[in-house]
Amino acid sequence: MSVTIGFVTAAEHIDRSHSWIWPEGYEAWFGTISSILIFALLIWKAGPFIKKGLAARTERVQTQLDAADNALVSAERDAATVRAAKGDIGSEREHLLAAADEQAAALVADGRGRLERDVAELRAKAATDIESAMGRTQDELRAEIARLSSAAAERVAVEALDDAAQQRLIESFIERVGASRGVNA
DSSP states (O other), rough: OOEEEEEEEEEOOOOSOOOSOOHHHHHHHHHEEEEEHHHHHHHHHHHHHHHHHHHHHHHHHHHHHHHHHHHHHHHHHHHHHHHHHEEEEEHHHHHHHHHHHHHHHHHHHHHHHHHHHHHHHHHHHHHHHHHHHHHHHHHHHHHHHHHHHHHHHHHHHHOOHHHHHHHHHHHHHHHHHHHHHHHOO
């Protein structure tokens, strides 16, 4: 069947629609009903799986968020510990330096004490050495003086005494020895 509109004749084709956007009436009804049935079937059969998958995903995301919150709290706690330790490091350093100063002062005092004792011992030893050397020197000097005076006395006696004076001395000595024997006997 053909229709003439003005100079153009248009033939009706059953494979063509009256609109390029909207289908024919019966196609719209069947398409709508079949779409509703397919969506209802998908919701009925696939819905629980989709719901379960979405719930699992939500739970997994929530677990990750909780883990991230726990990690954040742990990191903040660790950061606070590090900050506190950093403050403790300064005070610990000051404490160690003070202890080292005390030990150094004790070592210096101990060293000074030992040096003073050693010096005192050396002085005492030197004093005793000087005294013993003086004693030996005095003894040697006395012995030398005695030897020299004996030699000088002998020489003076020999030179000053004549034979008669020497004879008188010998006799006087013998008499004293004899007198002392008579008293003791």
